[in-house]
Amino acid sequence: MTDAEDSSGEGVYRRLRADVVLARLAPGQKLGLDALRQVYGTSIGTLREALNRLASEGLIAAEGQRGFTVAPVSEKDFREIADLRLLLECHALVPAFAAGDLEWEGRVVGAHHKLAVLERRLLAGEPADAALWKRYDREFHHALIETCGSAALLETCTAAYDRYLRYQMVAVLFRGTVAAEQHAALLDCALRRDAASACRVLEAHVAGCVDHVVRTGALLPFAGGRPAARPLEAAPPARLRARA
Structure with a gap:
């Protein structure tokens, strides 16, 4: 650019x-x-x-x-955004899985491969750029629903995902094996065209993330609506830490 x-x-x-x-x-x-x-x-x-x-x-x-x-963050808002994300993505998974062809399978497998490689590095204790991790996560979840047949639905899903993503980036915490296994399960559901099972996995995936962020208190420093004062400048990339 x-x-x-x-x-x-x-x-x-x-x-x-x-x-x-x-x-x-x-x-x-x-x-x-x-x-x-x-x-x-x-x-x-x-x-x-x-x-x-x-x-x-x-x-x-x-x-x-x-x-x-x-915009401030709160537990209530996070749960509402998570519910909206689930509603939209589960709705999109059904037509996406029905319409997905071999080319779509290849894109889903490729997106999962990049995400899984980064997750394995995190599980091995290696540092990683949080933005890159979430970019791969975003690409995988988008690939799952990209053949849903509705540009408006995809656009709305993206907007909801990005608001959800902001909470994940505030927490900057990788949940470890459970998150990686859920991503693998979503891939398996996609290859089997099992949208119902994929929705159940996604529900557990999102609920686990919300509960973990709330339980660890990652939102508490922002609970008053104002962060600690700091200059407005380009920030270094956030680094991920794996769940202990």
Whole structure:
């Protein structure tokens, strides 16, 4: 991406969105326009447009004359987003599995392979970039439903997944063997075209993640809606730690 493209309206929107979803911008963090202008190298007007788009997606909170903040997190909101993700993806799995062909199988297997390799490294105690882990996770779950036949459903699933993903990135915690085994089970269900079993696995997968994040207290530092003060700048990639 060139500097010109990166400072365009669409480019700034994508960069801001990625920084919010990947928790580089912390929940509750104040987004001053002057500071953002320096970081993203664009105009105040372009920033306002991008922030308003993100506010419509529930990722940014617009506070009238007080400006913008990154949307806060809470246990209640996480559970609601998780329920929405399950509702949408389970609905998409049925037509996707029915329509999936050999080419689709290849994409699902390939997406799972990349995710499984990274999971094996994590289980061996090797460090990993959290953003790369979640990129592979996102690609695998998307591959499972990409043949559902509805562009609108896929778009809505993606939006719900990204809001769910933000909570995972705040926690930055890999659940270990159980998560890897559930991904393998989802692959097996896809190859057998067993959407009903896939939905049950997905329900356990998502519920386990939500319960683990809540139990470990990863959201507590943001419970008041404001993170500890820190400068607005590009953050280093989060590093994953495997569950003990």
